[in-house]
Amino acid sequence: DIHMTQNPVSLSAFIGDKVTITCRASQDISRYLGWYQQKQGQSPKYLMYYASNLLSGVPSRFSGSGSGTEYSLTITGIQPEDAATYFCQQCYSYPLTFGSGTKLEIK
Amino acid sequence: QVQLQQSGAELVKPGSSVKISCKASGYTFTSYDMHWIKQQPGNGLEWIGWLYPGNNKTMYNQKFNGKATLTADKSSSTAYMQLTSLTSEDSAVYFCARRAAIGPNWFAYWGQGTLVTVSS
Numbered sequence: 001d002i003h004m005t006q007n008p009v010s011l012s013a014f015i016g017d018k019v020t021i022t023c024r025a026s027q028d029i030s031r032y033l034g035w036y037q038q039k040q041g042q043s044p045k046y047l048m049y050y051a052s053n054l055l056s057g058v059p060s061r062f063s064g065s066g067s068g069t070e071y072s073l074t075i076t077g078i079q080p081e082d083a084a085t086y087f088c089q090q091c092y093s094y095p096l097t098f099g100s101g102t103k104l105e106i107k
Numbered sequence: 108q109v110q111l112q113q114s115g116a117e118l119v120k121p122g123s124s125v126k127i128s129c130k131a132s133g134y135t136f137t138s139y140d141m142h143w144i145k146q147q148p149g150n151g152l153e154w155i156g157w158l159y160p161g162n163n164k165t166m167y168n169q170k171f172n173g174k175a176t177l178t179a180d181k182s183s184s185t186a187y188m189q190l191t192s193l194t195s196e197d198s199a200v201y202f203c204a205r206r207a208a209i210g211p212n213w214f215a216y217w218g219q220g221t222l223v224t225v226s227s
């Protein structure tokens with residue numbers, strides 16, 4: 001199984017800050033990485049695919065990068081509505097696996 | 108639009124079984140795999156497996172072999188997951204999910220989740 005290590009576990013930011021969440025795979029996943037946002041009590045929302053491609057309707061303050069085993073999600077200019085837990089997920093091979101999540105708190 | 112409507116919360120006893128449902132609408136049910144994902148309180152997400160309603164083919168995460176059984180009813184566009192020999196470790200929210208129209212298995216569509224609580 002491919003293990004996804006996500007850091008940090010939690011972070012706190014002010015409105016307008018820039019934050020970066022990292023996701024490390026236990027083996028090369030060739031950019032088969034997606035990102036999700038989950039708000040309290042809701043289902044996850046699909047944000048990004050192939051590591052850096054934003055879904056339609058996702059604000060441009062979200063961006064992604066990475067290759068091989070190292071990936072990151074950056075939010076530039078945090079907004080109040082970005083308070084959520086963010087998960088990465090690889091679909092390079094079965095079983096599909098997720099990172100453990102990063103909880104973003106807005107100060 | 109694609110919608111996945113799951114059945115309601117379940118309170119079940121240890122050792123019993125539960126079957127939860129996911130009714131799909133807004134697309135051709137037999138054209139896409141239906142995936143199931145487990146989320147324990149405060150924990151991350153675990154992929155359980157998928158079923159392709161077109162031919163009832165399934166693939167499971169080995170961790171859930173013997174625990175989860177996926178089925179579907181094409182006539183009602185409904186997918187099911189049965190969980191057996193329930194323990195407290197099975198208490199979780201379970202989601203059904205479908206990938207986007209194009210691309211591999213990232214989940215563009217999610218049900219609202221079904222909370223399963225295992226307690227005597």
